[in-house]
Amino acid sequence: MAGTALTEPQVCTNIATLAAEALRKEVWLTPKPGLVDSANNGSHSDMDLPMFLRxxxxxxxxxxxxxxxxxxxxxxxxxxxxxxxRPAGLACEQAMFSATNGINTHKGGIFSLGIxxxxxxxxxxxxxxxxRTALCAEAAALTQGLVERELQHCRQPVTAGERLFQAHGMTGARGEVQSGFLTLRRHVLPYWWTENQPERRSLNALxxxxxxxxxxNLVSRGGLSGLHFVQDYARRLLKNGWQKEDLQAMDQAxxxxxxxxxxSADLLAISTVLMAFPQ
Known part of the structure; x- marks a missing residue:
């Protein structure tokens, strides 16, 4: 009957399919400054769009x-x-690495979307x-104390995330999920509908x-100065108004x-999933 609630198997298909479709929309979205898209491989010499789709x-x-x-x-x-x-997460990562010949295309996305x-x-x-409220609250509950356990108490940093926490106090994907996606709830989701056209809406969210x-990722590649360069550039475009040509110029920069x-690409996919649900 039309209008009836989804059954549990349909909900399962819905949330997982939404997540996969959000990843596909993200990689096809063009132009994405510095990122793999349908126009170029961004700042990546070891990745391309077919690899992301695999x-x-x-x-x-x-x-x-x-x-x-x-x-x-x-x-x-x-x-x-x-x-x-965690075993499913590790198996998912291994499936990704098998599909990409060892290239990390979606490790952050696996963590966030898996949660x-x-x-x-x-x-x-x-x-x-x-x-959205229930999903963010439950994600925060699932990861309560994660930053403290895996970053604050890490004495010998091995991963890039551990090193960046020790050097700059940055919590990365762990901190974002533990906060119940605070960056999204504060800076992205409230502004989602300010653009009417779907592609422009996604680019504005990015x-x-x-x-x-x-x-x-920006700090790993360019230090804090790289992060600040991108943040300042994006804020100028948001303040002054932007067209695709502005994003293409930013891409080259x-x-x-x-x-x-x-x-941010990973968080765009998360935003797309969350905005499919009511507040």
């Missing part, structure tokens, strides 16, 4: 699995869930309404992310500096 294909079945694990373990404490879904799909499974299993997200706002 990666998304490899990740997609695991997005459904994250949802199912959230459903199955909905009665478990939120703080126990990271341990329970979001797990959160959706838990909320649905409790027969609660799937909303600009807002580049303006306000403390993107660790970032490519010449080898800067890639990959963390």
């Amino acid at each position: 990666s998304i294909g490899a990740i997609t079945p695991w997005l459904h699995q994250f949802y199912r694990l959230g459903q199955q373990d909905a009665a478990q404490p939120a703080t126990a869930m990271l341990t329970r879904i 979001l799909c797990t959160a959706a499974g838990r909320i649905s299993a409790r027969q609660q309404r799937l909303t 600009l807002r992310l580049m303006a306000f997200n403390p993107d660790t 970032l490519i010449s500096r080898h800067l890639s706002p990959g963390g």
